[in-house]
Every structure is written in C-alpha cells, then in structure tokens.
Amino acid sequence: MNRSIRSNLAHASAIFASAIFALVTGASTAPAVVLFSDTFNRADSRNIDADLTGITNNTGTALPADGVYTHPFLDPANDPGPQDGMATNGGGARILSNQLLLAVGAGTSNAFVNHNFTNASILSDGAFTVSLDVLGYGGNGNGQGGGFAIGMSQADALLAGDAFGADPNNAKFTNAFLGDYLDVISDFWVGVRGDGVLTWGNGAVQPGDPGFNAVAVGSKTGTISANFGVSSFNAGSTVNYEVFFDGVSRGVGSFAWSESNQNYIGIDGRDGAAVSFDNFNVMTSAPPATPAITIDRETGNITLLNETNQPLSMTIYSLTS
Numbered sequence: 001m002n003r004s005i006r007s008n009l010a011h012a013s014a015i016f017a018s019a020i021f022a023l024v025t026g027a028s029t030a031p032a033v034v035l036f037s038d039t040f041n042r043a044d045s046r047n048i049d050a051d052l053t054g055i056t057n058n059t060g061t062a063l064p065a066d067g068v069y070t071h072p073f074l075d076p077a078n079d080p081g082p083q084d085g086m087a088t089n090g091g092g093a094r095i096l097s098n099q100l101l102l103a104v105g106a107g108t109s110n111a112f113v114n115h116n117f118t119n120a121s122i123l124s125d126g127a128f129t130v131s132l133d134v135l136g137y138g139g140n141g142n143g144q145g146g147g148f149a150i151g152m153s154q155a156d157a158l159l160a161g162d163a164f165g166a167d168p169n170n171a172k173f174t175n176a177f178l179g180d181y182l183d184v185i186s187d188f189w190v191g192v193r194g195d196g197v198l199t200w201g202n203g204a205v206q207p208g209d210p211g212f213n214a215v216a217v218g219s220k221t222g223t224i225s226a227n228f229g230v231s232s233f234n235a236g237s238t239v240n241y242e243v244f245f246d247g248v249s250r251g252v253g254s255f256a257w258s259e260s261n262q263n264y265i266g267i268d269g270r271d272g273a274a275v276s277f278d279n280f281n282v283m284t285s286a287p288p289a290t291p292a293i294t295i296d297r298e299t300g301n302i303t304l305l306n307e308t309n310q311p312l313s314m315t316i317y318s319l320t321s
Contacts, residue, residue: 033121033284035059035128036113038068040278041098046079048095048111059115069111072160078104088167092274099135100277102146102269108163110173112266116154117282118233125284130265131225133278137271139194142178145220146269146277147191149173150228151203151239151255153262156185163270173268174201181206187258188228190243191268194220198245202255213243215250222246223279229287235260242288252288 035058042053049055049068057063071093077084078092083105092104093111102109122128134146143164152173159171166172166183175181176191176199183204190200196218202211222245229240236256243251257263265282269275 061115126287137275145193149186149189151187
C-alpha cells in the first residue's frame with residue numbers, strides 16, 4: 001500500500017474514533033423538539049383516539065379526540081364490534097392494556113397521524129427521528145410484523161390498503177412484509193418481521209433492488225427507529241438516513257422526496273391475530289453522519305471519513321476530490 005494512503009487511512013481511523021466519542025458524549029445535547037408522541041396509555045377502546053390521554057401534540061395542527069389518526073384500511077365493524085371476520089375489508093384496531101393493536105383478527109389494518117410533518121423546526125434542526133416499539137405478534141415468517149412509513153401525501157395515505165397485497169386500491173405503506181411492492185406509496189419505510197429480520201426500503205422496492213435492505217437482528221420484536229437528515233422538503237431533494245434496532249445502528253443510506261412538502265407518517269402491521277405497538281414518537285434531531293471519501297488530486301492521497309455507528313461498504317460513501 002502506498003505510504004501516504006496508509007497514513008491517511010490511519011488518520012481517518014483516528015478521526016472516526018473521535019467522531020464516535022463525540023456522537024456518544026454529545027447525544028444528550030443534540031437539539032430535539034418532540035413534535036408528536038403517543039404512549040397509548042389510555043382506556044381500552046376500539047376507537048384508538050377516543051381520548052387524548054398519552055398523546056403529546058406539538059405539531060401545530062389541532063388533533064382533537066377522534067381526530068388524531070386516520071385508518072385507511074379498517075374492518076368497518078371494528079367499532080363497536082364484533083368484527084365481521086372478512087380479511088378483504090380490513091382487520092381491527094384497538095387500544096388494549098396501554099398498547100396499540102393493529103391487524104386485529106382477520107385482515108391487516110393501518111393508521112396515520114393527521115399532520116403533515118414538514119415543520120420548520122425539522123429544517124432548522126436539520127433532521128427528524130421516528131421511533132416505534134413493536135411489542136408482539138404471533139407470526140414467525142417474513143409476512144408478519146410491524147413497521148412505519150414516511151413521506152406520503154395525505155391523498156396517497158388515504159388509499160393505503162392491505163399490508164401484503166395492497167388491496168383494494170393498489171396502495172400500501174411498506175414492503176416490509178413483501179407482497180405487491182409496486183404499490184408502495186411512501187418514500188421510505190422500515191419494519192421488523194416474524195423471521196427476526198429488520199427490513200427497510202426507499203419506496204417501491206423489492207428484495208434485490210437498490211434501496212431494499214434486510215438485516216437479521218435475531219428478534220421479531222423491539223424498537224425500530226430512523227433518523228432522517230433533511231435540508232429541504234422539495235421534490236427531488238436528498239434525505240440521508242440512519243436506521244436503528246433497539247438503539248443499535250443497522251444501516252445508512254439516502255433517498256429523495258418524490259413530492260414537495262408531503263410527509264405524512266403511518267404505522268402498519270400484519271399478523272393472523274394482532275400486532276401490538278407502543279411509544280410512537282416523532283421529534284426533531286441532529287442530522288445523521290454522512291460517510292465520505294476525499295481524494296487529493298495532486299498527491300493521490302485518499303481520506304476515508306466514517307462518523308456513523310457501523311462499518312460500511314465502500315458503495316455507501318460520497319466522493320469528493
């Protein structure tokens with residue numbers, strides 16, 4: 001190896017170690033505004049927002065009782081019940097034992113917050129983070145689990161259907177549980193599956209496509225979260241992200257907004273009985289680190305800078321010279 005390259009790699013390693021220390025020690029001082037939070041700590045009900053207990057709303061949008069969430073795909077007999085047992089028109093949803101349950105009984109169900117998360121505070125802080133606890137479900141395959149999606153217009157979110165087949169409107173939040181991937185309506189999604197795999201993707205992608213990612217995490221339940229670096233909500237602008245499972249970084253990448261100023265956020269679940277969720281949070285944050293390679297055109301020296309929380313493939317680095 002060229003001595004100058006070796007020297008620069010060693011220097012990059014030192015920078016990387018220092019950066020990790022800064023990330024760890026500085027995490028508590030990073031700017032953060034809780035835009036929306038739901039602990040689901042309220043009375044059992046088949047109407048998941050019948051009252052506002054457990055909900056923190058700093059979105060700037062009025063979110064009254066029975067107006068916090070919209071269910072695009074829900075058993076029409078869900079409230080007051082009993083459910084009709086027909087998977088084709090949606091599963092149930094409810095608050096039970098201070099948790100949110102989706103995909104209750106036959107069929108899947110989903111929900112999105114009635115706010116467009118394009119807040120000025122996201123741009124001023126440079127990023128936002130979404131986190132969600134996926135607590136339990138019966139299935140153990142790649143077609144069951146829970147997740148969330150971002151970057152949807154309200155019009156598209158209202159069309160979302162079955163988490164696998166996208167029926168009846170050929171639209172769904174994620175492809176976390178596989179199925180008809182072409183009908184994914186979000187710009188980005190992440191979910192954990194019954195086979196112990198964390199999966200995430202840039203919109204309408206399937207396994208093998210660029211932008212589809214899957215990592216074995218050894219558990220079908222846990223906290224899924226992602227940090228999104230945002231400088232603009234204009235269509236085509238780049239969003240850098242870092243994905244976490246139970247607080248451990250699992251991947252980084254980027255995608256582009258498909259539409260301007262459209263960032264509705266929703267939750268999805270698929271199981272034969274129910275998927276339970278807790279602690280749904282959306283807050284501003286500091287931007288995720290972006291790995292970079294710098295090449296000195298005069299000397300040929302190469303500097304690698306990786307301030308993320310994981311080793312990376314060379315393909316993820318941005319290149320400057």
